[in-house]
Amino acid sequence: xxxxxxxxxxxxxxxxxxxxxxxxxxxxxxxxxxxxxxxxxxxxxxxxxxxxxxxxxxxxxxxxxxxxxxxxxxxxxxxxxxxxxxxxxxxxxxxxxxxxxxxxxxxxxxxxxxxxxxxxxxxxxxxxxxxxxxxxxxxxxxxxxxxxxxxxxx
Amino acid sequence: xxxxxxxxxxxxxxxxxxxxxxxxxxxxxxxxxxxxxxxxxxxxxxxxxxxxxxxxxxxxxxxxxxxxxxxxxxxxxxxxxxxxxxxxxxxxxxxxxxxxxxxxxxxxxxxxxxxxxxxxxxxxxxxxxxxxxxxxxxxxxxxxxxxxxxxxxxxxxx
Numbered sequence: 421x422x423x424x425x426x427x428x429x430x431x432x433x434x435x436x437x438x439x440x441x442x443x444x445x446x447x448x449x450x451x452x453x454x455x456x457x458x459x460x461x462x463x464x465x466x467x468x469x470x471x472x473x474x475x476x477x478x479x480x481x482x483x484x485x486x487x488x489x490x491x492x493x494x495x496x497x498x499x500x501x502x503x504x505x506x507x508x509x510x511x512x513x514x515x516x517x518x519x520x521x522x523x524x525x526x527x528x529x530x531x532x533x534x535x536x537x538x539x540x541x542x543x544x545x546x547x548x549x550x551x552x553x554x555x556x557x558x559x560x561x562x563x564x565x566x567x568x569x570x571x572x573x574x
Numbered sequence: 575x576x577x578x579x580x581x582x583x584x585x586x587x588x589x590x591x592x593x594x595x596x597x598x599x600x601x602x603x604x605x606x607x608x609x610x611x612x613x614x615x616x617x618x619x620x621x622x623x624x625x626x627x628x629x630x631x632x633x634x635x636x637x638x639x640x641x642x643x644x645x646x647x648x649x650x651x652x653x654x655x656x657x658x659x660x661x662x663x664x665x666x667x668x669x670x671x672x673x674x675x676x677x678x679x680x681x682x683x684x685x686x687x688x689x690x691x692x693x694x695x696x697x698x699x700x701x702x703x704x705x706x707x708x709x710x711x712x713x714x715x716x717x718x719x720x721x722x723x724x725x726x727x728x729x730x731x732x
Contacts, residue, residue: 450582450584450686451580451582452581452582452583452721453580453581453582453717453721454578454579454580454581455578455579455580455710455713455714455717456576456577456578456579456580456713457576457577457695457709457710458576458577458695458709459576460576460577460578463710463713463714464710464714
């Protein structure tokens with residue numbers, strides 16, 4: 421297991437234990453930490469994937485809500501970047517679909533050289549999944565879309 | 575024993591080797607933690623002791639040779655699963671925790687080692703072993719300790 425990375429997301433669920441099962445089945449995340457209270461309720465958990473970490477928790481304050489509790493709204497999405505040579509976006513998408521994810525946008529290669537898809541998990545969180553499949557640079561992006569790229573550091 | 579702490583880590587070893595390292599070599603990677611001492615005296619070295627027909631037990635042996643029994647082994651499946659009782663010297667008879675360790679092959683010659691430590695809710699918050707911590711805080715600290723220990727096991731196996 422990698423050390424906890426400097427940035428990670430905490431994702432809120434009404435049923436976090438079901439989310440742990442879904443995230444393992446759909447995306448291959450591995451449970452690395454789970455803490456349960458005296459009633460067996462989830463108090464805290466962490467999953468790991470390729471050195472990244474997500475914390476999976478419940479609606480532990482009035483301000484923490486799953487999309488399932490607020491009409492499907494959300495304020496952030498979590499992004500999965502598949503390293504080159506570690507499977508494909510299309511295979512990832514099929515695995516997620518089989519596990520019950522709702523595919524919001526089917527796999528498609530974008531102008532910036534990544535192939536991506538988006539899906540919703542059972543509580544309505546959107547996950548974006550991407551993999552770089554072609555080398556491009558800001559000049560290509562501008563030629564294809566007219567978008568300017570004022571900041572670009574590699 | 576409803577409350578649980580679950581910690582998992584992938585190690586580069588077969589399940590058989592990981593089990594051997596966790597049990598026969600526990601003294602090499604285990605390090606004591608002042609918050610979770612087994613006895614009020616100085617800490618010792620951990621080992622699994624084979625008692626023959628009487629089974630096995632996990633013990634802590636202090637420098638002078640004194641032995642404290644942490645718990646009896648109730649499941650011993652080399653390369654797969656281990657369950658052992660886990661008591662501190664100050665526990666009252668109705669307090670008990672239990673540690674289950676599973677070893678699961680996950681491909682590429684790697685093994686997922688999962689530690690499930692259950693039953694800390696049987697030890698009241700006011701008891702000395704809990705240091706006054708609410709259960710969630712205590713279990714978080716304990717989980718962090720298990721994570722550090724499993725990292726040491728990983729390095730031991732490297």
